[in-house]
Amino acid sequence: MRKTAAKLLAAVAIATSVATVATGTAVADPAAGVTPAAQDIVGVGSDTTQAVLNQFSTDYNAFLGASSTLPRLYSWDSTGTSPLTTKTGATSINRPNGSSAGISALDASSKTTIDFARSSRGPKNTVGTTPGDPTTDLFVAFAKDAVSYATATTGSNAPVNLSKADLTRIYNCSALTWKDINASLPANPIKAYLPQNGSGTLSFFLSALGLTAPGACVQPTRVQENQGTDLLLADADAIVPYSVAHYIGQVYNGHGSGADQAGNVTIRSIDAVAPIQTSDNTLSPIFAATSFGRVIYNVVRQTNWLATDTQGTALRAIFGSNGWICKNATAAADIKSYGFLTLPLGACGSTTHSTI
The missing domain is CATH 3.40.190.10 (Periplasmic binding protein-like II)
Incomplete structure (x- = not known):
């Protein structure tokens, strides 16, 4: 233990x-x-x-x-x-x-x-x-850090809030289109991405969803974690796990440079809990106390x-x-x-x- x-x-x-x-x-x-x-x-x-x-x-x-x-x-x-x-x-x-x-x-x-x-x-x-x-x-x-999901900043077909159950369905492939998540959403196929093999965010995120491995529908191309500059992530149907702290450092505290920037994506809420406190643009302790918080x-x-x-x-x-x-x-x-x-x-x- x-x-x-x-x-x-x-x-x-x-x-x-x-x-x-x-x-x-x-x-x-x-x-x-x-x-x-x-x-x-x-x-x-x-x-x-x-x-x-x-x-x-x-x-x-x-x-x-x-x-x-x-x-x-x-x-x-x-x-x-x-x-x-x-x-x-x-x-x-x-x-x-x-x-x-x-x-x-x-x-x-x-x-x-x-x-x-x-x-x-x-x-x-x-x-x-x-x-x-x-x-x-x-x-x-x-x-302490936390992991949420990120989507294209503008034009995304993904909702700005997903439940843990929604994310599990996306990554185990029981939900293949956005319409499978909510009938009001487009029927576009979801393009679910994961970080590179060897990534701690990869293993943590799957574990938080109760998965030992991603489903076959998950995109075969792995992206470098926490790099929203990847053009694959600008796609309206793309979704990817992202470190909340790393995003805060990149966007609000001037620590992004080169490819290591949020670029094309914005981090989103899970189970209606926002990962970032809008009062001071810091990691929300409430979000960090969920199953998506990590030491x-x-x-x-x-x-x-x-x-x-x-x-x-x-x-x-x-x-x-x-x-x-x-x-x-x-x-x-x-x-x-x-x-x-x-x-x-x-x-x-x-x-x-x-x-x-």
């Missing part, structure tokens, strides 16, 4: 600090010409949390100061040049695109290559013949987490319950700026893992 997941999913708190995000612009990947040192704490994985981890990297390294000899924090985005050499002396790897891909890369390597995997999903237990995450991985919680994590190897060496100490100093992310006001401001909700003390930095 997941030791703390139920408590975490119920725990929602808005950041008490509204401090301005520290000076310095977060960049995708380590800055050009910078190769992290062998001792540095380096991560890969989730598209959903890559932007806030880039900001953490900028701000944590500034917190250490230029003269510090302690391990610094770096994060590689989900997409970009591949293969990549994550740190000095590391074996080159194919760039992991998504939470599950990042976790697999973490499990297939050592601290000489990867120290943590960004994950927008919780741990998976082994079910039947389907393998779960190794019990030697620890999922370290740091914030987000950084995944580490338990042996490295417990180690008393330089890197183990650094992992806890960054991600632990008494670490920089959970206790520093700048980190709390970063979490809010990128659209997420902070977790209360005791929940932030807590660890859980899969069991057989």
